[in-house]
Amino acid sequence: MTVMAEQDGNVILLKKQSSKDCTSLLHGLVDGLCHRSHPTYQEYSKIWTLSEWWTLVDTFQVLIKSAVKESWTKDQILQRLDGLSDDYKTSVVDVISSRKEEIHSQLLAQTHSISQAVLSDFDWKLKLALSSDKISSLQEPLLTLKLDVLNDEQKETVSVELNREDLKKLISSLEGANKALLQLKS
Amino acid sequence: MSAKFRMGTDLAKYIQELGYRNELGYQTFLYSNDADIRKVFMFIVDKLPKETVEAQEETLGASILLQRAIASTLARQLSSPWAPSYLKENGITWRGIPPCWQREGASSLCHFHSCRITKPFRTGDITKKIPKELRFYYTKILPVVTNQTLQHNDTAPSVIEENAIEYTQQQEWESEWNQSGLGSRLSEEEYRARKKERIKKKITDQLRQDRQRGGTTAGSSLSLDLQQMISSISGRASTTTKTKGSRFTHTEKLLFAKDEEKVISEVGTGEGPRTKTEEELQKEREVEVGDLREELNNLVSRLESVDMDMRKFTAGIQQMEEEIGNQGRINKEKEEGFIVKKRTLDLLPDAENNITKLQAVVDNSGQRLINLANQWEKHRAPLIEQYRDLKDLTSKKESEAHKMLEEIKEFRKKMKEVADEARNKEELQKQLTSEYERMTKDVNRLAYTKRITEIVANIKKQKKEIDKVLVDTRAVQKEINQLSGKLDRQFTVTDELIFRDAKKDEAVKKAYRYLAALHENCELLIKTVEETGLIMREIRELEDQIESESHKKVLSNLEKISADFQQMKKENAAMLAKLKGKS
Numbered sequence: 103m104t105v106m107a108e109q110d111g112n113v114i115l116l117k118k119q120s121s122k123d124c125t126s127l128l129h130g131l132v133d134g135l136c137h138r139s140h141p142t143y144q145e146y147s148k149i150w151t152l153s154e155w156w157t158l159v160d161t162f163q164v165l166i167k168s169a170v171k172e173s174w175t176k177d178q179i180l181q182r183l184d185g186l187s188d189d190y191k192t193s194v195v196d197v198i199s200s201r202k203e204e205i206h207s208q209l210l211a212q213t214h215s216i217s218q219a220v221l222s223d224f225d226w227k228l229k230l231a232l233s234s235d236k237i238s239s240l241q242e243p244l245l246t247l248k249l250d251v252l253n254d255e256q257k258e259t260v261s262v263e264l265n266r267e268d269l270k271k272l273i274s275s276l277e278g279a280n281k282a283l284l285q286l287k288s
Numbered sequence: 289m290s291a292k293f294r295m296g297t298d299l300a301k302y303i304q305e306l307g308y309r310n311e312l313g314y315q316t317f318l319y320s321n322d323a324d325i326r327k328v329f330m331f332i333v334d335k336l337p338k339e340t341v342e343a344q345e346e347t348l349g350a351s352i353l354l355q356r357a358i359a360s361t362l363a364r365q366l367s368s369p370w371a372p373s374y375l376k377e378n379g380i381t382w383r384g385i386p387p388c389w390q391r392e393g394a395s396s397l398c399h400f401h402s403c404r405i406t407k408p409f410r411t412g413d414i415t416k417k418i419p420k421e422l423r424f425y426y427t428k429i430l431p432v433v434t435n436q437t438l439q440h441n442d443t444a445p446s447v448i449e450e451n452a453i454e455y456t457q458q459q460e461w462e463s464e465w466n467q468s469g470l471g472s473r474l475s476e477e478e479y480r481a482r483k484k485e486r487i488k489k490k491i492t493d494q495l496r497q498d499r500q501r502g503g504t505t506a507g508s509s510l511s512l513d514l515q516q517m518i519s520s521i522s523g524r525a526s527t528t529t530k531t532k533g534s535r536f537t538h539t540e541k542l543l544f545a546k547d548e549e550k551v552i553s554e555v556g557t558g559e560g561p562r563t564k565t566e567e568e569l570q571k572e573r574e575v576e577v578g579d580l581r582e583e584l585n586n587l588v589s590r591l592e593s594v595d596m597d598m599r600k601f602t603a604g605i606q607q608m609e610e611e612i613g614n615q616g617r618i619n620k621e622k623e624e625g626f627i628v629k630k631r632t633l634d635l636l637p638d639a640e641n642n643i644t645k646l647q648a649v650v651d652n653s654g655q656r657l658i659n660l661a662n663q664w665e666k667h668r669a670p671l672i673e674q675y676r677d678l679k680d681l682t683s684k685k686e687s688e689a690h691k692m693l694e695e696i697k698e699f700r701k702k703m704k705e706v707a708d709e710a711r712n713k714e715e716l717q718k719q720l721t722s723e724y725e726r727m728t729k730d731v732n733r734l735a736y737t738k739r740i741t742e743i744v745a746n747i748k749k750q751k752k753e754i755d756k757v758l759v760d761t762r763a764v765q766k767e768i769n770q771l772s773g774k775l776d777r778q779f780t781v782t783d784e785l786i787f788r789d790a791k792k793d794e795a796v797k798k799a800y801r802y803l804a805a806l807h808e809n810c811e812l813l814i815k816t817v818e819e820t821g822l823i824m825r826e827i828r829e830l831e832d833q834i835e836s837e838s839h840k841k842v843l844s845n846l847e848k849i850s851a852d853f854q855q856m857k858k859e860n861a862a863m864l865a866k867l868k869g870k871s
Contacts (some may be wrong), residue, residue: 120516129429138404139438196421225400232358241355248399287487 103184114185115158118149122187128197131162162194170205199223215252222257223250275284289855292318303328306335318847319854350719398441402449405436435471466700469692486606779807 103252116124127141132138150158167180176195183191225248233240242265251262264272296314304312308331317322368383371392375381379393408426418426434443469479635642786803789796 125424126429129425191462196424198423200419200425223401230358286490287483 111125115150115154116186116190116194121187121193124190128162128166128194131159131203132197132205133167134159135163135166136204138208166198166205167209169204171209183269192265193205219251219253219258221249221250224248225250242266247272289852289859303332306332319848321845347399353722361390365390381543400445401442402445403437403442405433405446405450406431407429407450461620476587480575524649687859 119127120215127146130139131142143152144157146186165182168174176199180191183194190232196202224272227246227248229244230243231240231244246263247262249262251258251260293314296317297495300312300314308328310324310327312328316328371381371383373379373393376392379390379391379397381392382389396639433447434440437443437446465479466478469476472479472482474482635646782803783800786796786800790800
């Protein structure tokens with residue numbers, strides 16, 4: 103409950119800026135939640151001190167997240183914004199309602215990655231080995247598969263080189279996984 | 289000799305199998321002449337190279353193209369001089385002979401890294417209104433696609449990825465809709481909602497099961513192997529993941545924590561005064577561990593018993609609730625019975641009046657019932673008919689809908705097939721055009737066509753000349769016919785004139801005789817001339833034949849044949865001698 107009261111106090115920090123500009127700031131915060139460019143302190147250094155800025159960012163990100171997570175109604179959101187004038191309230195509500203789907207999908211993605219190491223991205227290159235030191239004409243295609251793995255918030259890159267048979271094996275195992283997924287769906 | 293013969297026949301057979309139409313046998317090879325051999329070679333040469341060229345192009349098309357391209361690029365890069373990397377921006381240079389843009393080296397390649405891209409959603413439909421705040425976001429705040437990624441290099445991959453995701457989603461949905469969606473006869477939204485519910489249910493079931501299983505395993509393994517349990521818990525504690533343990537694991541954790549504290553305190557005490565020996569320490573530890581284990585077992589058994597009690601109590605609560613419900617129902621029934629009885633008791637004092645009144649009421653209500661039944665019948669009959677009609681209609685519609693569904697399915701299949709076909713054909717067309725472009729726009733072909741047209745012109749000229757000659761011969765023949773006709777007529781006229789005079793004069797008679805002789809002789813002459821012409825023609829034909837025969841080298845061939853014959857005779861004799869010698 104104390105945390106809640108503290109948050110209510112922090113909400114008022116938004117008042118230091120005009121309600122028009124605060125809409126873009128809030129959108130920037132949502133962008134940051136969705137792994138895009140986060141608003142920087144330099145832009146707002148004249149309005150807030152650094153500690154104020156941190157508390158503001160934290161409060162509103164938590165607020166936005168929980169609003170989407172628990173699918174609050176408009177009134178429920180307005181309750182948390184006590185102490186702000188109506189202009190600010192409507193802008194916050196508007197931002198949340200317009201970005202709801204995006205935040206929702208982002209939260210879902212975070213929830214999906216429950217295991218310790220999560221595949222975040224992959225890249226591949228196809229190479230054609232023309233010859234080797236023993237064979238003058240080899241003509242063997244090779245695939246370099248690069249897997250970006252998120253391990254406890256740390257990015258690791260796993261690089262594998264596969265020839266045709268290996269790739270076939272990998273693809274068949276992935277197809278098996280896909281089949282299992284489809285079975286779960288149907 | 290026989291080997292030669294066999295060889296010859298085999299060769300002849302093979303060539304005839306290839307489709308050679310003219311006469312062919314062992315003699316063609318053994319006793320050859322130019323013309324035949326030439327024909328055979330023409331046929332074979334015609335057949336061979338064409339086939340191999342076609343086969344190569346058909347089987348190797350794409351890969352050969354690629355290899356050629358690689359070879360040519362490598363050759364070009366090998367032949368061009370080395371250039372430092374700062375002369376090539378992103379590895380791209382403009383050089384070679386002839387100069388062209390080319391990429392050298394792989395140092396400048398960037399990773400294909402993508403991030404999510406947001407774009408205005410559901411804006412294609414103008415009739416639907418976009419909420420005001422959303423419109424504001426799209427128009428004022430949402431950055432353009434090129435600014436949405438953290439790094440500029442990621443823009444293209446992100447767009448490609450987004451497109452691919454959309455495409456695969458659409459495709460998957462399409463296939464699913466075709467397979468099971470159409471059959472279920474629901475609208476798309478309904479189908480989606482139903483599916484979502486199903487998946488949710490499945491997942492909750494799965495989670496519940498896992499949780500139960502987890503609880504039981506924790507309970508059982510606890511009594512089996514404490515050490516393992518502890519290690520697993522310690523592993524869990526160190527990773528600090530957000531997994532929610534079951535009730536049992538929580539209790540486990542608490543117990544373990546206590547254990548650890550004890551151990552730590554013990555270690556602390558153990559380190560201070562080092563008076564106890566190792567063995568004693570060991571013993572003490574064992575004792576301690578045994579105690580702790582016992583305590584743990586006790587606690588667990590207590591916990592289990594408490595748990596059992598809890599379960600019993602919850603079951604008891606449920607039973608009680610049911611009983612309360614039952615009692616309430618009974619109570620209500622009784623209350624109703626009581627009210628009825630009370631009213632009858634109230635009516636008892638003035639029994640007769642009341643009875644007649646009640647009778648009247650009963651009669652009235654009976655009549656009313658009959659009336660109502662009649663009315664009901666009146667209403668019912670048409671309604672039932674309507675109902676039946678509607679039922680028929682719906683069944684008809686149902687069958688129609690079924691048919692239409694089938695048709696739709698078929699159409700969808702056809703659509704896909706046609707699209708596939710079109711795609712295949714387009715690919716084929718592309719390949720063919722590329723092949724066509726690759727083909728050397730032959731000089732050969734032009735030369736051939738020129739030659740063919742020349743030959744055709746020549747033939748035309750010759751034909752004209754032949755026609756001329758024909759016309760000439762015809763004219764000559766006509767003249768001959770005319771002249772012979774004239775001659776005949778003149779002869780008959782003179783014959784008549786002289787014959788008339790011959791009766792009167794002797795000299796004229798003689799003249800007549802001479803005339804007849806002259807005529808006969810002339811005819812003979814003409815005949816002989818014609819015959820000589822015929823003979824001359826025959827002679828020419830024979831000469832031609834002789835020439836053609838002489839081309840065939842009959843004499844030398846004959847010599848060869850006779851020599852072969854002699855050899856065969858010898859061989860036969862030798863074989864006979866051998867046979868005799870053996871017998």
